[in-house]
Amino acid sequence: MTSTPFPEASGDLRHVGPAGHQSPAEVLAALRLPEQGRVFSLALPRYTGMPLFGSHPPFQVTMYRTPAGLRGDGVEPWGPHNEVNLQYMAENVSGTAHSGAHVDALAHMTIGEDDHWYGGGNARQHLGDRGPTVGDGxxxxxxxxxxxxxxxxxxxxxxxxxxxxxxxADQLQAVAGHQGVTVGRGDVVLIRTGYLGAWPDTERMARHTTAGPDLSAARWLLAQGVVATGSDTETYEVQPAPDPGSPANPQPVHTLLLIEHGIYLFEGIYLEELAAEHIHEFLFVALPLKIKGTTGSMLDPIAIV
Structure with missing residues (x-):
């Protein structure tokens, strides 16, 4: 059966990358993986003041409506006939899409004088005041x-x-062999560094920050045919880059995978429970929020075994 894009691809596969190609048979094959029916959350709670990559805006939850506020403002959502004092609460959530467990959209990273990204998007033609219009969330x-x-x-x-x-790359190959797993075409490969084992102790986390795959590892993942890869860190790739090349590129792994090949990157993925139980193969499910103009999506991904 030939591979077909999801409807969200809008007919142009250049703007969704290889992960947009998945046949019904491939979906069913993935759904047949679980044997135990156990579900593992791969996300940690988000909260006001949570640790984030340094240049991101803070994540905040603020109340917009409360019972006391409604009374104080004289607001009666249901009119004056409310003898049981029915009220409600609603909040504002603010922060980048790259807060906690998340996936980078194709338009997240740009390069070159024209600030281009995967699929032909560039800042001059495809970036407005409400975000990118090509390769967005x-x-x-x-x-x-x-x-x-x-x-x-x-x-x-x-x-x-x-x-x-x-x-x-040699380490990834060795880890796979040690675990008795293979990496195949269409897979999502999650790489544990142990960083989130210290969450949310920022002092302990600082001892393990920005470890991750280098450029050789990225090339190995490409050769296996993965459509996405992720880690438990905020940057996915090792920082600073040990192999920035010439001219120097501070994030060569993002460039190779996301910008040049449309391979999606997951960051902030919680992997401690899977590792503790030596679970290395599973059904991975992540459903991004479809918000126009975003450069990624917060996620609450799961692994089912």
Missing amino acids: SKLPPFIRRGVLLDVPGYLGVDALSSHQPVN
């Missing part, structure tokens, strides 16, 4: 895929990788 496909966890610290016998520790 509203074009993100659903992810119903075989998931593979590669537990690097578990393989190395440590709780977590050290700050700025790179993970290379």
Whole structure:
């Protein structure tokens, strides 16, 4: 059966990447993976003041309506006939789409003098005051895929990788072999560094910040045919880049995967429970919010075994 895009692709596969190609047979194959019916959450709670990548705006939850506020403002949503004092609460949630567990949209990262991104989008033609119009969050496909966890610290016998520790292609291949799993075409590969094992202790987290895949690891993932990959860190790739090239590129992995090949990147994915139970293969489900103009989507992804 030939692969067909999801309806959200709007007929132009350049704007959704390889993850937009998934046949009904491939979806059904992924759904047949679970054998136990156990569900693991791959996200941690978001909260006001939560740790975030340094340049992002803060995540905040503020109340917009409360019972006391409604009374004080003299607001009667249901009119004057309310002898039981029925009230309600509603909040504003503000913050970047890149708060906590999330996926980068194709328009998240740009490069070059024209600030272009995957699929032919560029800032001059496809960026307005309400965000990108090509490759934005509203074009993100659903992810119903075989998931593979590669537990690097578990393989190395440590709780977590050290700050700025790179993970290379040979290590990923060795971890996969040690775990007895293969990485195949269409998979979502999640790489554990152990960073979120210290959540939300920012001092402990700082000892393990920005470890992750280097450029060789990214090339290995491409060769296996993955459609997305993610990690438990805020940057996915190791920072600072040990192989920035010339001219220097501070994020060569994002460039290779997201900008050049449309491979989606997940960040802030909680992998501690899967690792503790030595679960390395599962049904991965993540359903992005379709919000026009966003450069990604917060997620509450799950693994089902």
